[in-house]
Amino acid sequence: MRFGSWTLTMLCVAGTGSAQDSGTLRRIQLEVPTTIDGILCAPTKKPTTFLYASGGLESCALASDADFFGHNLPAGSWVTLTELGRPRHVWLSRDTWLQGHRCKGTGRGGWSTAFYPSGRLELCFLATEEVIAGVPCRKGNFWGEITGGVSVIFYESGQLRECGAARGFTLTGRRYRSHERVMLDVDGKPRMEPVAGLARHHAGSSL
DSSP states (O other): OOBTBOOHHHHHHSSSEEEEEETTEEEEEESSOEEETTEEEOOOSSSOEEEETTSOEEEEEBSSOEEETTEEEOTTOEEEEOTTSOEEEEEOSSOEEETTEEEOOOSTTSSEEEEOTTSOEEEEOBSSOEEETTEEEOOOOHHHHTTTOOOEEEOTTSOEEEEEBSSOEEETTEEEOTTOEEEBOTTSOBOSSOOTTOOOOSSOSOO
16 A cells, blocks of 8 residues: 555554544544545545555545546545455545536435446436437436436446436337336347346445
Protein backbone atom coordinates (compact mmCIF):
# COMPACT_ATOMS: atom_id res chain seq x y z
CA MET A 1 0.00 0.00 0.00
CA ARG A 2 1.23 3.48 -0.85
CA PHE A 3 0.18 6.04 1.74
CA GLY A 4 1.68 9.17 0.18
CA SER A 5 4.40 10.44 2.49
CA TRP A 6 2.44 9.14 5.50
CA THR A 7 2.28 5.73 7.14
CA LEU A 8 -0.59 4.33 9.16
CA THR A 9 1.59 4.49 12.28
CA MET A 10 2.25 8.17 11.71
CA LEU A 11 -1.47 8.78 11.25
CA CYS A 12 -2.29 7.16 14.58
CA VAL A 13 0.61 8.41 16.67
CA ALA A 14 1.28 11.84 15.25
CA GLY A 15 -2.33 12.94 15.72
CA THR A 16 -3.21 13.31 12.04
CA GLY A 17 -5.78 10.52 12.24
CA SER A 18 -7.06 7.56 14.20
CA ALA A 19 -7.72 3.90 13.45
CA GLN A 20 -9.82 1.05 14.75
CA ASP A 21 -10.72 -2.47 13.66
CA SER A 22 -14.06 -3.27 12.03
CA GLY A 23 -14.27 -6.98 11.27
CA THR A 24 -11.85 -7.79 8.46
CA LEU A 25 -11.47 -4.08 7.63
CA ARG A 26 -9.48 -1.41 9.42
CA ARG A 27 -11.28 1.89 9.84
CA ILE A 28 -9.31 5.12 10.08
CA GLN A 29 -10.02 8.82 10.44
CA LEU A 30 -8.14 11.27 8.25
CA GLU A 31 -7.71 14.84 9.42
CA VAL A 32 -5.98 16.04 6.24
CA PRO A 33 -6.31 15.02 2.57
CA THR A 34 -4.20 11.87 2.25
CA THR A 35 -3.15 9.83 -0.78
CA ILE A 36 -3.73 6.10 -0.29
CA ASP A 37 -2.90 3.73 -3.14
CA GLY A 38 -2.91 6.64 -5.57
CA ILE A 39 -6.30 8.00 -4.49
CA LEU A 40 -6.51 11.35 -2.70
CA CYS A 41 -8.92 10.69 0.17
CA ALA A 42 -10.76 13.49 1.94
CA PRO A 43 -10.57 14.13 5.69
CA THR A 44 -13.63 13.01 7.67
CA LYS A 45 -15.09 13.86 11.06
CA LYS A 46 -15.37 10.17 11.94
CA PRO A 47 -13.21 7.08 11.16
CA THR A 48 -15.00 6.25 7.91
CA THR A 49 -12.05 5.51 5.61
CA PHE A 50 -11.62 1.74 5.37
CA LEU A 51 -8.51 -0.35 4.72
CA TYR A 52 -8.27 -4.07 4.04
CA ALA A 53 -6.32 -6.25 6.47
CA SER A 54 -3.53 -6.20 3.87
CA GLY A 55 -3.34 -2.40 4.22
CA GLY A 56 -4.84 -1.64 0.82
CA LEU A 57 -7.58 0.95 0.44
CA GLU A 58 -11.14 -0.41 0.57
CA SER A 59 -13.12 2.85 0.49
CA CYS A 60 -12.93 6.60 1.07
CA ALA A 61 -14.36 9.91 -0.09
CA LEU A 62 -12.53 11.74 -2.87
CA ALA A 63 -10.87 14.94 -1.70
CA SER A 64 -11.13 16.50 -5.18
CA ASP A 65 -12.36 15.77 -8.69
CA ALA A 66 -10.34 12.79 -9.86
CA ASP A 67 -9.78 10.21 -12.57
CA PHE A 68 -11.01 6.83 -11.32
CA PHE A 69 -10.00 4.05 -13.70
CA GLY A 70 -10.75 6.21 -16.71
CA HIS A 71 -13.83 7.97 -15.31
CA ASN A 72 -13.92 11.60 -14.16
CA LEU A 73 -15.58 11.56 -10.73
CA PRO A 74 -16.59 14.62 -8.70
CA ALA A 75 -15.12 15.47 -5.30
CA GLY A 76 -17.01 13.96 -2.39
CA SER A 77 -17.83 10.73 -4.21
CA TRP A 78 -17.26 7.59 -2.13
CA VAL A 79 -15.17 5.04 -4.02
CA THR A 80 -14.84 1.36 -3.11
CA LEU A 81 -12.11 -0.99 -4.35
CA THR A 82 -11.72 -4.75 -4.35
CA GLU A 83 -8.97 -6.29 -2.26
CA LEU A 84 -6.90 -6.49 -5.44
CA GLY A 85 -7.19 -2.73 -5.88
CA ARG A 86 -9.69 -2.81 -8.74
CA PRO A 87 -12.87 -0.68 -8.91
CA ARG A 88 -15.99 -2.06 -7.28
CA HIS A 89 -18.61 0.63 -6.84
CA VAL A 90 -19.05 4.37 -6.21
CA TRP A 91 -21.59 6.58 -4.51
CA LEU A 92 -21.47 9.65 -6.73
CA SER A 93 -21.71 13.00 -4.97
CA ARG A 94 -23.78 14.37 -7.87
CA ASP A 95 -25.18 13.26 -11.22
CA THR A 96 -22.22 12.34 -13.43
CA TRP A 97 -21.70 11.36 -17.07
CA LEU A 98 -20.06 7.92 -17.35
CA GLN A 99 -19.47 6.27 -20.73
CA GLY A 100 -22.08 8.54 -22.28
CA HIS A 101 -24.74 7.89 -19.63
CA ARG A 102 -25.82 10.35 -16.96
CA CYS A 103 -25.71 8.34 -13.73
CA LYS A 104 -27.60 9.41 -10.63
CA GLY A 105 -25.57 10.61 -7.64
CA THR A 106 -26.88 11.64 -4.23
CA GLY A 107 -23.88 10.92 -2.01
CA ARG A 108 -22.88 8.14 0.34
CA GLY A 109 -25.55 5.54 0.99
CA GLY A 110 -27.61 6.69 -2.00
CA TRP A 111 -27.75 5.41 -5.56
CA SER A 112 -24.77 3.18 -6.29
CA THR A 113 -22.76 2.89 -9.51
CA ALA A 114 -20.83 -0.34 -10.15
CA PHE A 115 -17.84 -1.19 -12.32
CA TYR A 116 -16.20 -4.26 -13.78
CA PRO A 117 -12.64 -4.93 -12.54
CA SER A 118 -11.47 -3.55 -15.90
CA GLY A 119 -12.99 -0.19 -14.97
CA ARG A 120 -15.83 -0.42 -17.46
CA LEU A 121 -19.29 0.66 -16.28
CA GLU A 122 -21.42 -2.27 -15.10
CA LEU A 123 -24.46 -0.71 -13.44
CA CYS A 124 -25.94 2.70 -12.75
CA PHE A 125 -29.24 4.40 -12.05
CA LEU A 126 -30.03 7.00 -14.68
CA ALA A 127 -30.59 10.61 -13.68
CA THR A 128 -33.10 10.99 -16.52
CA GLU A 129 -34.93 8.66 -18.86
CA GLU A 130 -32.62 7.59 -21.67
CA VAL A 131 -33.01 5.59 -24.87
CA ILE A 132 -30.20 3.02 -25.05
CA ALA A 133 -29.90 0.63 -28.01
CA GLY A 134 -33.52 1.40 -28.91
CA VAL A 135 -34.78 0.76 -25.37
CA PRO A 136 -36.37 3.63 -23.40
CA CYS A 137 -34.80 3.00 -19.97
CA ARG A 138 -36.34 4.26 -16.73
CA LYS A 139 -34.61 6.83 -14.57
CA GLY A 140 -33.65 6.01 -11.02
CA ASN A 141 -36.33 6.67 -8.40
CA PHE A 142 -37.45 4.97 -5.22
CA TRP A 143 -40.91 4.02 -6.43
CA GLY A 144 -39.50 2.57 -9.63
CA GLU A 145 -36.99 0.45 -7.71
CA ILE A 146 -39.77 -1.27 -5.77
CA THR A 147 -42.05 -1.66 -8.81
CA GLY A 148 -39.94 -3.64 -11.23
CA GLY A 149 -36.47 -2.20 -10.79
CA VAL A 150 -34.75 0.80 -12.38
CA SER A 151 -31.09 -0.23 -12.40
CA VAL A 152 -29.42 -0.15 -15.82
CA ILE A 153 -26.90 -2.96 -16.37
CA PHE A 154 -24.30 -3.11 -19.12
CA TYR A 155 -22.10 -5.79 -20.61
CA GLU A 156 -18.41 -5.10 -20.26
CA SER A 157 -18.39 -4.13 -23.93
CA GLY A 158 -20.72 -1.25 -23.06
CA GLN A 159 -23.79 -2.79 -24.67
CA LEU A 160 -27.08 -2.68 -22.80
CA ARG A 161 -27.80 -5.82 -20.81
CA GLU A 162 -30.86 -4.95 -18.76
CA CYS A 163 -33.10 -2.04 -17.74
CA GLY A 164 -36.68 -1.17 -16.89
CA ALA A 165 -38.87 0.08 -19.73
CA ALA A 166 -39.85 3.73 -19.27
CA ARG A 167 -42.88 3.21 -21.52
CA GLY A 168 -44.41 0.64 -23.83
CA PHE A 169 -42.37 -0.08 -26.98
CA THR A 170 -41.53 -2.79 -29.50
CA LEU A 171 -38.06 -4.26 -30.08
CA THR A 172 -37.32 -6.78 -32.87
CA GLY A 173 -40.97 -7.76 -32.98
CA ARG A 174 -41.47 -8.15 -29.24
CA ARG A 175 -43.80 -5.82 -27.39
CA TYR A 176 -42.78 -4.59 -23.93
CA ARG A 177 -45.09 -2.99 -21.39
CA SER A 178 -44.25 0.15 -19.46
CA HIS A 179 -42.07 -0.70 -16.40
CA GLU A 180 -41.38 -4.24 -17.69
CA ARG A 181 -37.83 -5.45 -17.21
CA VAL A 182 -35.99 -5.59 -20.56
CA MET A 183 -33.15 -8.14 -20.83
CA LEU A 184 -30.94 -8.38 -23.90
CA ASP A 185 -28.27 -10.84 -25.01
CA VAL A 186 -24.82 -9.82 -26.26
CA ASP A 187 -26.26 -9.36 -29.75
CA GLY A 188 -28.92 -6.94 -28.52
CA LYS A 189 -31.75 -9.44 -28.89
CA PRO A 190 -34.39 -10.03 -26.18
CA ARG A 191 -33.75 -12.84 -23.72
CA MET A 192 -36.19 -14.25 -21.21
CA GLU A 193 -34.20 -14.81 -18.01
CA PRO A 194 -31.49 -12.81 -16.23
CA VAL A 195 -27.94 -14.07 -16.58
CA ALA A 196 -27.04 -16.48 -13.74
CA GLY A 197 -24.81 -14.95 -11.11
CA LEU A 198 -25.48 -11.36 -12.13
CA ALA A 199 -24.48 -9.17 -9.20
CA ARG A 200 -26.80 -6.45 -7.96
CA HIS A 201 -25.19 -3.30 -6.62
CA HIS A 202 -27.51 -1.03 -4.69
CA ALA A 203 -25.24 -0.12 -1.80
CA GLY A 204 -21.78 -0.84 -0.50
CA SER A 205 -20.52 -2.67 2.56
CA SER A 206 -18.58 0.11 4.26
CA LEU A 207 -21.17 1.66 6.52
